[in-house]
Amino acid sequence: MIIGIVAVARNGAIGKDNKLPWHYSADLKFFKRTTMGNAVVMGSRTWESIKRPLPDRLNIVLSRSGDVTLPPEVRLIRSREELIELADELRSDVFVIGGASVFSSLKDVIEKWLVTYIPENVDDADTFLPDGLFDGFTVTDELDLGDDLLVRVFERQNRAS
Numbered sequence: 001m002i003i004g005i006v007a008v009a010r011n012g013a014i015g016k017d018n019k020l021p022w023h024y025s026a027d028l029k030f031f032k033r034t035t036m037g038n039a040v041v042m043g044s045r046t047w048e049s050i051k052r053p054l055p056d057r058l059n060i061v062l063s064r065s066g067d068v069t070l071p072p073e074v075r076l077i078r079s080r081e082e083l084i085e086l087a088d089e090l091r092s093d094v095f096v097i098g099g100a101s102v103f104s105s106l107k108d109v110i111e112k113w114l115v116t117y118i119p120e121n122v123d124d125a126d127t128f129l130p131d132g133l134f135d136g137f138t139v140t141d142e143l144d145l146g147d148d149l150l151v152r153v154f155e156r157q158n159r160a161s
């Protein structure tokens, strides 16, 4: 399954200066235990932000230009279509981990979202969650991570046949 995972501030912010504009270890632990053993796909800007493969996960970087330096164990994917083909071949789940442009590109193939609500506003953010990502989704679960952090699980409503 292709699953989106994101943390979002009250005002919709997800990034600032190509970084996460907060630090919540409970959310980082949630991210780690959820994605561990699976594949993670990220845009080239998010790769530039984290700069190293996330351990014990297949790391996939999306870049149209291919102008990105990657260690050999990280897969470079040049298009949405190539990612969809790879996801079909993999036995694991594929977590779409951001950023905003990758969430927009892959929104129609994401079947489920895990969204952490960060209990603050980020006034000077420069990257925001794109509109409409959860259209056609319904909340199926909620998890309390402590520290005022809430995770909502969104799953696609059955499409009319």
Ligand SMILES: NC(=O)c1ccc[n+]([C@@H]2O[C@H](COP(=O)([O-])OP(=O)(O)OC[C@H]3O[C@@H](n4cnc5c(N)ncnc54)[C@H](OP(=O)(O)O)[C@@H]3O)[C@@H](O)[C@H]2O)c1
Pocket: 005, 006, 007, 008, 013, 014, 015, 016, 017, 018, 019, 020, 042, 043, 044, 045, 046, 047, 049, 062, 063, 064, 065, 066, 067, 068, 077, 078, 079, 080, 097, 098, 099, 100, 101, 102, 103, 105, 127
């Ligand atoms: N809060 C969170 O959960 C979270 C998660 C992740 C990231 N972030 C934040 O989000 C910000 C980065 O987001 P962003 O939107 O600027 O950048 P991004 O989505 O990480 O990367 C954008 C790049 O990805 C490539 N790309 C995007 N769609 C593609 C497609 N369909 N096919 C091929 N390549 C594609 C392009 O690379 P090329 O230019 O190389 O062609 C594009 O320039 C940072 O501040 C980061 O910290 C937040």
